[in-house]
Amino acid sequence: MQASGHHSRSRMPNTLCCQPVLKFESYSPQHCHNLNPQYSSHNSQDRFCTLESSSLIETYYNSPSSVTFSPNNESSLSHQEDANELKHKLRELENVMFGPDLDFLENYENTLLASAEIDSWRQIVEPTPRGDHLKQVLIACAKAVSNDDVATSQRLMSELRQLVSVSGEPLQRLGAYMLEGLVARVSSSGRFLYKSREPVDFKLLSYMHLLHEACPYFKYGYLSANGAIAEAMKDEERVHIIDFQIGQGSQWVPLIQAFAARPGGPPRIRITGIDDATSAYAPRGGGSNIVGRRLSKLAKSFKVPFEFKSSSRAHLENIVNRTGEEALAVNFAFVLHRTPDESVNTVLRTVKRLNPKVVTLVEQELNTNTAAFYPRFLETLDYYTAMFESIDVTVSRDDKERINMEQHCLARDVVNVIACEGGERVERHETLVKWKSRFKMAGFRQFPLSSLVNGTIKKLMESWCNRFSVEERDGALYLGWLNRDLVAASAWK
Numbered sequence: 001m002q003a004s005g006h007h008s009r010s011r012m013p014n015t016l017c018c019q020p021v022l023k024f025e026s027y028s029p030q031h032c033h034n035l036n037p038q039y040s041s042h043n044s045q046d047r048f049c050t051l052e053s054s055s056l057i058e059t060y061y062n063s064p065s066s067v068t069f070s071p072n073n074e075s076s077l078s079h080q081e082d083a084n085e086l087k088h089k090l091r092e093l094e095n096v097m098f099g100p101d102l103d104f105l106e107n108y109e110n111t112l113l114a115s116a117e118i119d120s121w122r123q124i125v126e127p128t129p130r131g132d133h134l135k136q137v138l139i140a141c142a143k144a145v146s147n148d149d150v151a152t153s154q155r156l157m158s159e160l161r162q163l164v165s166v167s168g169e170p171l172q173r174l175g176a177y178m179l180e181g182l183v184a185r186v187s188s189s190g191r192f193l194y195k196s197r198e199p200v201d202f203k204l205l206s207y208m209h210l211l212h213e214a215c216p217y218f219k220y221g222y223l224s225a226n227g228a229i230a231e232a233m234k235d236e237e238r239v240h241i242i243d244f245q246i247g248q249g250s251q252w253v254p255l256i257q258a259f260a261a262r263p264g265g266p267p268r269i270r271i272t273g274i275d276d277a278t279s280a281y282a283p284r285g286g287g288s289n290i291v292g293r294r295l296s297k298l299a300k301s302f303k304v305p306f307e308f309k310s311s312s313r314a315h316l317e318n319i320v321n322r323t324g325e326e327a328l329a330v331n332f333a334f335v336l337h338r339t340p341d342e343s344v345n346t347v348l349r350t351v352k353r354l355n356p357k358v359v360t361l362v363e364q365e366l367n368t369n370t371a372a373f374y375p376r377f378l379e380t381l382d383y384y385t386a387m388f389e390s391i392d393v394t395v396s397r398d399d400k401e402r403i404n405m406e407q408h409c410l411a412r413d414v415v416n417v418i419a420c421e422g423g424e425r426v427e428r429h430e431t432l433v434k435w436k437s438r439f440k441m442a443g444f445r446q447f448p449l450s451s452l453v454n455g456t457i458k459k460l461m462e463s464w465c466n467r468f469s470v471e472e473r474d475g476a477l478y479l480g481w482l483n484r485d486l487v488a489a490s491a492w493k
Contacts (some may be wrong), residue, residue: 018218054379059071102366134175138381142418145373146184150292157183166403175479177411178381181418185373190419194412194426203408205248210405214391216464217479220457221487222333224477225360226255227453227493229329232358236327240320244347245335246310253298268305270326271295273317274312277314313347320354329357335428337363350444359444359492361435365478365485368417369428380417384410386484393465431477432488444492448475 029182099203129415157179166175184190212219233239239259240251252271259266273288299306311319320328330351336344351359366383368376372396387410395402416427454477461479469480476490 009318049167142377181415191424221362240326266304332364386481390481
């Protein structure tokens with residue numbers, strides 16, 4: 001799908017030029033955009049869409065018990081009048097800055113401005129209480145749920161239903177899913193909701209691909225792991241990679257290509273995919289054998305000697321060549337946080353006994369493992385607010401595929417973190433500080449990632465938007481949005 005045309009801005013300086021956000025179909029990095037911070041207007045039926053209705057985007061949550069109205073209509077009306085007045089002043093300001101004859105002002109609601117100057121003006125004149133109010137109500141509702149205050153939590157949930165929208169601003173969209181989690185927690189239905197929203201087989205790969213296009217820190221987290229493996233294996237003739245979440249195998253496509261271009265010829269590569277049948281991200285529709293055939297076909301096209309096998313954690317120590325002919329790499333990419341606490345240390349100690357040359361770790365940088373419900377809610381709100389804001393600079397807001405991706409790849413995790421406890425809570429993220437402690441206890445020592453790879457990733461991230469952040473710190477690579485770290489990558493041996 002082609003991007004919409006550029007608007008003519010005869011008097012507009014180059015620093016204020018704006019390029020429209022592309023649709024998902026383009027699958028290419030776009031420049032950074034400053035999206036209109038004013039909340040979009042929606043029909044009442046578009047306000048709140050639950051995960052339960054996500055299979056049909058047009059079908060919205062509209063049960064009688066969920067439709068309520070603000071008890072303070074007069075206050076809401078007054079606030080709307082203030083917002084309209086300030087919005088009018090903002091438009092007048094832009095007319096002064098850009099000139100009254102610009103045709104794009106006629107389509108103001110669809111105009112995207114990319115400028116630090118405009119950002120600062122918007123902060124002055126744009127009505128921000130609505131966003132602040134939504135955040136405050138979410139926090140107050142979580143506090144009420146934490147305190148078992150049924151009356152207050154129900155009242156605040158009713159208010160939240162009027163404020164959130166899966167097609168609105170970043171906080172509105174996230175708020176819809178956090179509200180879903182709060183409702184599921186109160187009704188003890190989180191486990192069922194989490195399981196019911198697993199993507200169907202043929203859509204999983206599509207959703208994950210969209211996620212990596214919308215959130216480049218995930219994609220480049222994988223790339224940093226590949227860089228560490230490539231550097232560790234640069235002089236090896238036989239390479240064995242054990243991937244603890246083989247998924248669809250897409251992480252290894254660029255690495256196979258890189259090995260094919262290695263001076264002196266590629267090594268012989270063997271990949272063992274650990275197939276976890278209980279994971280929503282495990283290969284489907286024929287299992288890991290299909291993944292193996294795809295990778296084998298790719299390797300053959302690049303004339304790389306290749307072998308693929310699948311195995312399980314139970315047989316981990318039996319799949320390694322003990323003769324020393326293979327250099328071993330182990331990859332933990334976005335998988336250990338779903339491993340129960342009592343099993344993580346066992347897995348790491350087992351891997352250490354295999355004597356790998358390099359172990360790569362890539363995880364989301366937040367703490368939702370041991371924290372109690374209320375601080376866990378606050379951490380989730382802060383983390384995913386940054387993520388949803390970043391998505392707005394890479395994907396058009398009216399793209400229905402974006403809604404599908406957010407619901408199946410992000411909202412599902414948010415609901416699990418908020419609504420579930422004990423063994424039902426699968427998403428148990430930890431910060432790199434905690435992972436470092438676990439790895440060191442298992443006998444590993446950290447070594448720095450490739451500075452060349454890190455520099456390349458930094459340039460690639462900045463090509464998307466200068467608000468994406470890449471920082472080398474304490475031997476690891478942190479990728480994020482503005483001042484919030486979202487993904488951390490590190491290497492060990």
